[in-house]
Amino acid sequence: MILAGVAPGDRVYQLAITAFALVVPALLVLIAIAIGVAAWPAFATAGLSFITSSEWNVQAGKFGAAPAIYGTLVSSFIALLLATPLAVGVAIFLSEIAPKWLRQPVAFLVDLLAAIPSVVYGLWGIFFLVPMLREHVVPFLRDTLHLGSTPLFSGPAYGPSMLAAGVILAIMALPYISAVTREVLLAVPRSQRDAALALGATKWEMIWDAVIPYARSGIIGGIILGLGRALGETMAVTMVIGNRPEISASLLAPGYTMASLIANEFTEATSDLHLSALMAVGAVLFTITLIVNAIARWLVWRVASGPRS
């Protein structure tokens, strides 16, 4: 037994610590169970159509959350697509290239992006990002790059859209990805850099061939952490995505996310089934973020414990 041969005072202390330590995972399990139980009636009513159907009609008792699930996944995917190269680039700049005196201040400013309240991002999105997308970016995509004929950028562009949500999420996820990437790049041992340089690698070859591959799984962990952030973000997205429960191929069309759906309907949900349906949306979101985080942890752990074959 772990407690054998320990002084009484230490014993009490150990028990207390162990109890506290067990409370946290217990809490997680309890939340999962509570959500699961509350969500069950909705899952039972809607069946598989809960995740496949687009029909969300509270009066008729139809709960098809597909547009919200789709919107969450797509907006987060756009966010990663935009944020990853930028964040990794910033991290490489800060850890490998920038002069020493510039590193701390810039890193601090990037970290500060994570401290801006999401409602402020939402306001900025409404008053700056959405008009800018409509007036400059969309014409550029259509007229200059001739992407208007592709389904992704077709149809009318009023303003609030999946694209706006993706861009906002990209900015919000960026500091997370870049902070983690910077840490893992700095953790790459001197000996790996020396090995590449001593073989005649240029600085860039050293970065690409020795530093980044060594840090790869840690960087992926950072990206997934950013994804977790994007998946759960509610306020800013709700303010710019347009909140229309439809699946549209065009990124310029409004959309919906699971988090916005819950936030929008929670106050007006009066029937038990409606509440249960919102809980069920929460359960799906919870499951997705849980899986994403587990993968992130695993990848970061792998890089922390050294690369294997």
Added chain:
Amino acid sequence: MNVAAPVTPTVEARNFSFWYGKKQALYDITLTMPPRSITALIGPSGCGKSTFLRSINRMNDTIPGARHEGSILLRERDVYARDMDVVHLRHRVGMVFQRWNPFPKSIYDNVAYGPRINSGLRGRELDEVVERSLRRAALWEEVKDRLRQSALSLSGGQQQRLCIARALANQPEVLLLDEPASALDPGSTQKIEQLLSELKSELAIVIVTHNLQQAGRVSDYTAFFYLGRLVECDDTARLFTTPREQQTEAYITGRFG
């Protein structure tokens, strides 16, 4: 070879001094390292052996505040000359570190790294270079069936020989080794010593070692460093039997260091 003609040293330091910021680490080193021979650098910890070694392939360039005076010549050309391309210099001067540092890639990719980036070799040609380098590092027989496996699956001694193979793949003119066997078991150490003795027919080797027996066994010339100065450099047999300087004698008889 014309016996009368003096041999051009592969590496030659002329009045070389080195500073880490304000701290001077090397004082006025003048030393020649002939081709096809092994030169051992010995001396107590902190006397500047690694600093000197890393000055030859300019690995010290990456240290902020590092500064030098005097020159180091590689085949009569100053490695610190303005028109010397550092990348090309490191291609010509291989280096093996105390702590083996293979990339977390396959055995093959480790050895192929240098030729790939330096001469863009591919395919059959690259296979041949990899095989030849592994053979020269006495590792081929042990790894020929597992070239695609991770280098990190090898034992410590094998990883160090892989690092030697990786350096040899660039066809260097000089091989610098900084205590290559100090963290290895006697068996692996012996393999590396034997391999160095075989390699010296092809290139100049400079090895830093704390193990005086090792210096005695493998090297042709030995240079004794003390507090950043070169105390004496001589034929290994002579330096160990009849050192000229008292400090050298004290060191090799184990009275300090």
